[in-house]
Amino acid sequence: MSELTRETLVLNMGPQHPATHGVLRVLLELEGEAIVGAEPVIGYLHTGFEKEMETRTYHQNIVFPPRIEYLATFIEEQAYVLAVEKLLGISAPPRATMIRLILAELSRIASHLVYLGTGAMDLNVSSLLMYCFRDREEILDIFEMVSGQRMMHGYFRIGGLQWDVPTGFTERVRTFLKTFPSRLDEFETLLTDNLIWRERTEGVAVLSAEEALRYGCTGPLLRGSGVSYDVRKAFPYGGYDEFTFDVPVGVAGDAFDRYRVRMEEMRQSLRIVGQALDRLPEGPVLIDDRKVALPPRGELVRSMEAVIHQFKLVSEGIHPPAGEVYAAVESPRGEKGYYIVSDGSNRPWRVRVRSPSFNNLQALPVMLAHGSVADVVVAIASIDIVLGDVDR
Amino acid sequence: MAVTGGVSLRATLVSRAATSAEATAADVRALESNVLTTTVDRMASWARKNSLWPAQFGLACCAIEMIAVAQSRFDIARFGSEAFRASPRQADLMIVSGRVSQKMAPVLQHIYEQMLDPKWVIAMGDCASCGGVFNNYALVQGVDKLVPVDVYVAGCPPRPEALLYGLLKLQELIANPSARRRS
Numbered sequence: 001m002s003e004l005t006r007e008t009l010v011l012n013m014g015p016q017h018p019a020t021h022g023v024l025r026v027l028l029e030l031e032g033e034a035i036v037g038a039e040p041v042i043g044y045l046h047t048g049f050e051k052e053m054e055t056r057t058y059h060q061n062i063v064f065p066p067r068i069e070y071l072a073t074f075i076e077e078q079a080y081v082l083a084v085e086k087l088l089g090i091s092a093p094p095r096a097t098m099i100r101l102i103l104a105e106l107s108r109i110a111s112h113l114v115y116l117g118t119g120a121m122d123l124n125v126s127s128l129l130m131y132c133f134r135d136r137e138e139i140l141d142i143f144e145m146v147s148g149q150r151m152m153h154g155y156f157r158i159g160g161l162q163w164d165v166p167t168g169f170t171e172r173v174r175t176f177l178k179t180f181p182s183r184l185d186e187f188e189t190l191l192t193d194n195l196i197w198r199e200r201t202e203g204v205a206v207l208s209a210e211e212a213l214r215y216g217c218t219g220p221l222l223r224g225s226g227v228s229y230d231v232r233k234a235f236p237y238g239g240y241d242e243f244t245f246d247v248p249v250g251v252a253g254d255a256f257d258r259y260r261v262r263m264e265e266m267r268q269s270l271r272i273v274g275q276a277l278d279r280l281p282e283g284p285v286l287i288d289d290r291k292v293a294l295p296p297r298g299e300l301v302r303s304m305e306a307v308i309h310q311f312k313l314v315s316e317g318i319h320p321p322a323g324e325v326y327a328a329v330e331s332p333r334g335e336k337g338y339y340i341v342s343d344g345s346n347r348p349w350r351v352r353v354r355s356p357s358f359n360n361l362q363a364l365p366v367m368l369a370h371g372s373v374a375d376v377v378v379a380i381a382s383i384d385i386v387l388g389d390v391d392r
Numbered sequence: 393m394a395v396t397g398g399v400s401l402r403a404t405l406v407s408r409a410a411t412s413a414e415a416t417a418a419d420v421r422a423l424e425s426n427v428l429t430t431t432v433d434r435m436a437s438w439a440r441k442n443s444l445w446p447a448q449f450g451l452a453c454c455a456i457e458m459i460a461v462a463q464s465r466f467d468i469a470r471f472g473s474e475a476f477r478a479s480p481r482q483a484d485l486m487i488v489s490g491r492v493s494q495k496m497a498p499v500l501q502h503i504y505e506q507m508l509d510p511k512w513v514i515a516m517g518d519c520a521s522c523g524g525v526f527n528n529y530a531l532v533q534g535v536d537k538l539v540p541v542d543v544y545v546a547g548c549p550p551r552p553e554a555l556l557y558g559l560l561k562l563q564e565l566i567a568n569p570s571a572r573r574r575s
Contacts, residue, residue, distance in 0.1 A: 015499055018448050018478040022455070023496055044496045045452055048530035063525060070453035114456065133463040151453060151549055388452050391493075 015044045019122045019377040022387030038368040045391040053351040057317030066152045069389040071111040074103040077156040083327035083338035087320045096160035096285040105269040110139040111332035119381035159293045160286035201256040205367040205379035216359040219334025220261045225253035231330035255382035317346040357389035441566040447483035448476040452490025454517040454549040466552040480506040491519035492532040504539045515541045518548045
């Protein structure tokens, strides 16, 4: 072969590209249609969250987690408040824990729906995006009913919740549980039995279990490769050990298996929400510790002590003991952890976010090796990255 | 069509006068109902405002709400702007949906420059408008430091209705450029 034909072409994909799911840039080295090398270039959405969190009090910081991973907002809030609660050595009341869990699982479904819609959109199944967003709107309506916001809720509090869920919440969720399985079946008929979808995803973007572990991949990416690791099972938090649910696992580690894993995860999430609604206990939703949680509004007119607590909490915030803590949850993308170092003051000394998208994205060159250029969008969609989560 | 006595709708729409001397009052009315007097500018801005083509350019959280705007529930197609184009060369509206980092700033400017005139910018959300809650080293404190912004939409993220309202405001602005508030 002459030198001329062996020449490779370096192609720049992104950061403005409809199929990179945000502002990801991939440098592709191509030899004709075949990929010789691929290098993700990140940092286009670097927001400085970790630094920003050092400058705010622990309560104020609840603002940031949902903006890091904006598709699974409640799971982010849950991860952060669990970390702070672990630092303080407190736990939320049972009702608050259960409501958090229900909202987190609904968030997971909402996030997977965006994956499904946009992933299918990348392969030109444009009607599915409409269907997925229709169902996502139903979940967002529930979120709005609970917290008043569609996306950035700020509803979880250190030690519980901002307020109790409104009347009609359980009925609304139950209606969703009833209608959604048939929608899922509909999506599966559209995709699982679709020849084009299977041709484009089966055997594409393959990641072996060893490679996945080597890169620290978690979530559906790791489970699609056949490793049954789910933080909810491995290190149960927030009451997950009380529920029966399965962890779906793939075999081939290709884009199709990841799709199957996510579809099954949505069904399992419905199962968990159903069980949680059945045993939703009555009681308070915020702990009674006045050094941590704000006193109820009504108490302020009766008790001077409550006013003092309110003032101290609002002006200074809480002072957790010095120390460090790591709390992880299973986000729709994998293990999401908050590592917080406290020096005893009212602001964290350091916050480190272990983001699953960052690790998962590092496996992109492995997935794309020996692939064709058309598979790049399939691979990126199957990782289901959130660039806010990658760059933070 | 022959006019058969009395009142006919057709009679007010079509004039059969051959010369100006033959024209009656009815003929003048017919002329007025058939001719639209306007200026080229107004005609062009009427067409422009009703078919804005946004660039498919999502940055962060607000991009998810921007996708929601294009879906069936909020349906931006009602306002003629459903054609999100992946290439900035085919778009005339840039919706900056999310926070703009220092690293993204030159890319954003590049995309804006690639768009053909006339073009408009909507700063969607607090981050794009003014930096939002992030006052730090990483973010551009408002996208108006990089490109001229026509409409700011507040919210974190703004509801889809808010973005649609911003779009309607932009349409008003295009139809009547003198309505623009000078800073």
